[in-house]
Amino acid sequence: MDAPLVTIEVHLSSGLPAFNIVGLPEAAVREAKDRVRSAILNGQLEFPNGRLTVNMAPADLPKQGGQFDLAIALGILAASEQLDGKTLVRYEWLGELALSGHLRPGPGALPAAVSCMRDGRTLICNPENASEAALVSGSQVAGAEHLLQVVRLLKDDEYQLPAVQPPIAEAGPVYPDLKDVKGQSAARRALEIAAAGRHNLLYFGPPGTGKTLLASRLPGIMPTLSDDEALDIAAVQSVAGQPLTWRQRPYRAPHHTASSAALIGGGSQPRPGEVTLAHRGVLFLDELAEFPRTVLDVLREPLESRSVCISRAARQCTFPADFQLVAAMNPSPGGYAADDPRSSRYSIEQIQKYLARLSGPFLDRIDLHIEVPSLPQEVLMSDDQPEDSRTVQARVQKAWQRQQERQGCANSELTGQALERHCALGQEEHRLLEQAMSKLGLSARAYHRLLRVSRTIADLKGDERIERAAIIEALNCRQLEKLLGRG
Structure with missing residues (x-):
């Protein structure tokens, strides 16, 4: 690199x-x-x-x-x-x-x-x-x-090699449009929050509810790439021998049989893995609970450090891994919601064992947990036109600019004193968050992630400070706690 x-x-x-x-x-x-x-x-x-x-x-x-x-x-x-x-x-x-x-x-x-x-x-x-x-x-x-x-x-001093032109397409990048997703207002809102603050996102729900469809729309509503970010992506694609997609965010979706080395990179001569190929873009993990637990746990360090250090006997390599994680899973072994009659053959213990494939430290690194329920037929067959990606991206872009002007980074990257300064709470909001922490048994990492999500929601609304409504919406974006028996 x-x-x-x-x-x-x-x-x-x-x-x-x-x-x-x-x-x-x-x-x-x-x-x-x-x-x-x-x-x-x-x-x-x-x-x-x-x-x-x-x-x-x-x-x-x-x-x-x-x-x-x-x-x-x-x-x-x-x-x-x-x-x-x-x-x-x-x-x-x-x-x-x-x-x-x-x-x-x-x-x-x-x-x-x-x-x-x-x-x-x-x-x-x-x-x-x-x-x-x-x-x-x-x-x-x-x-x-x-x-x-x-x-x-x-x-020959007078001879010159032919001039070279960069392969920049006249048209902008083409992404799947969010208007293809009907209904699912909560899931669409979570996607917008994730794009605005670069938060990690987990969808769970029965098959066929649009989880994969939603995830594939995330690159199209993310902030536009800067020149440096576009060069970062192109450099990774150049080193990995991938086709060059100039000014287009990568979207990687490895199969759930992928190994740890395939995700983070490896080999006797270290090569970039999926987390590096998704640099500045989206890493989508479908059927999350089907991934081996040991494979998912190797993502814990890259999600925090945004880089991967691969050590071998002969050499050591550090690859960038500043990606945004989006995952999807079913809420039970059978795939259906716990209150669905088709899930009655599974006991609560079996469902809890299925969910226990995801370790607590790994889930702590995911900011938003959103249920994607089955849609009624009238919603699927309606002629209503949802918002398209361009409209949503305009709001995301404004929220992104507020973050850059205020702190120079995404809300998901706030740490230490910068987190305390830009996510300061009033007494009422602080009391509400304390009660939620106690009831849900959240870790300190989860507390900081709630603050960052609340800050992003406030930025989308154009608020200078974090209001009570922003904290409530951030808490409502952690719906997996109900499945885990903590809410």
């Missing part, structure tokens, strides 16, 4: 022909020897007949992938005096070589462009990668399709 600088050093000496690469190269890097040799020869250039040693500095940083091929090839040409080595210092090189000498696209172009911009160098890479890297404002990027184009650039 940080694209550290790797310097390619090439030494050519007399002796029996040999080609060695040192500096902790993994398999794909070691195989560059054959790709580079063929690319140079097929470009009608001379491959030196001597002892070649390629050093990739720093030596203690593991190197992986084929993106070093172009730099190695140019280093060999400079060592054999087919190129002037002084012309190489103005550029940085990124690209995998085909046997024909053509440059192939690869991952990581956008973080590399950010590093090049900071160092004041021009990045040369495949045109597809160059178009992606051009998204970085102020960066100098050029695209080359073949090794010979790069050689000509370095030999």
Whole structure:
């Protein structure tokens, strides 16, 4: 994610022909020897007949992938005096070589462009990668399709590589519209609160009531992305080899059979997991109670720290994980509400055991618990048109701007003294919250989350202080307490 600088050093000496690469190269890097040799020869250039040693500095940083091929090839040409080595210092090189000498696209172009911009160098890479890297404002990027184009650039001062344009679509991002959801006023209101304050949300209810439908509408009502947030998303997609969706919030919905490593990332060479692929967007977990408890509990730290640190014997990686969690589950093993006749075959103990698959500390990190009941037929068949996403997003955007002007962050990120200052309560509101805490047996974390949700509700209403009505609505957004026997 940080694209550290790797310097390619090439030494050519007399002796029996040999080609060695040192500096902790993994398999794909070691195989560059054959790709580079063929690319140079097929470009009608001379491959030196001597002892070649390629050093990739720093030596203690593991190197992986084929993106070093172009730099190695140019280093060999400079060592054999087919190129002037002084012309190489103005550029940085990124690209995998085909046997024909053509440059192939690869991952990581956008973080590399950010590093090049900071160092004041021009990045040369495949045109597809160059178009992606051009998204970085102020960066100098050029695209080359073949090794010979790069050689000509370095030999001919008048030659320029073709200009590159960033792949920015004229139309804005397209999300599913909230107007498709009929009824469910409480669930829609919770979705609006979640979007305005970046709160985590849990829907529970019988099958077919619209839980998944509601969750998929969340990205469309979230605040518009800033330039920095859009670059963060693009950088993650670039490193992970995902298709670039410029200025569109990611929406990830892993299956409930996903492992812990699939969610948070892992592998001998650490790769981003679902929480990182959902960075600045939404992570939706459907059938929440079907996920193994150990898998859900690995989300507890990322939900608080908004990052993931993966440690392996060879290396340690930190990936961003600033995502918004939305989950959906059924209220009983059979899927139906406890008062539904179809749930009569399940005892209270069986239902409690089913709900106990979710640990208390995990549920404490979810701000809103909303029941999504079955809708009457007249509501489903009515011609009433609910509010669309654009209308709701306008209110969310205003509430978001109030938070940014007041504290510079989302309400869900308030901690310590900032939380006490911006979520201060009057005596009546404080007394009401104390009674609720005592009755529901809530933890200190849940208390702070109630304050943050109340602050968001007040921002949606345009209130300067948190009123009693905001606290009551925040308490009504914790409806799972009834199922757990605490309300």
